[in-house]
Amino acid sequence: MKFEHLIEINDPLNPLIDTISHEQLWRGLVLRAESPKLFVPHLDECTIADRSETSFSRVQRYGDLVINDRVLLEYPHRVRVEVAAQGEISKSSLTMTIEEPQPDRLYVRFEYDDNHDAATDEANAMYDEFRRSAYQESDIDTIRVLRALAEEGRLDALLN
Secondary structure: OEEEEEEEOOOOOOOOOOOOOHHHHHHHHHHHHHOHHHOOOOOOEEEEEOOOOOEEEEEEEEOOEEEEEEEEEEOOOEEEEEEOOEOOEOOEEEEEEEEEEEOOEEEEEEEEEOOOOHHHHHHOHHHHHHHHHHHHHHHHHHHHHHHHHHHOOOOOOOOO
């Protein structure tokens, strides 16, 4: 299943929404990768290792399920999470890309790829529809949390 969607961050026509800067948005997406428990309440634990300026490895634990992945940071536009095949988990990825078609007009494109072929996608069509919906809701929640963190000033001092 390949799935992508776009979430608008700043809408200059809506005065009720505070404007988030590109840098705040970048910091928020990195924070989502570094501290996923802020965004995923049912995550039990996340450990980070092998950190460099452009990547790090994570081990996430959801009860008995353990997921090892690698986060790639492409400052200032893209955060990519790559999950290698492990146990019953197939290779997959999530890419979050900041798009700015006009100054201060920010969007985040979320792209999911479970690396399945067309036949597998067809067999999983109904299940994948539920996954798309869950991914989209999770991503909307991510932006909601980022907005709250920005409003509190918590994205201003990070990563400086």
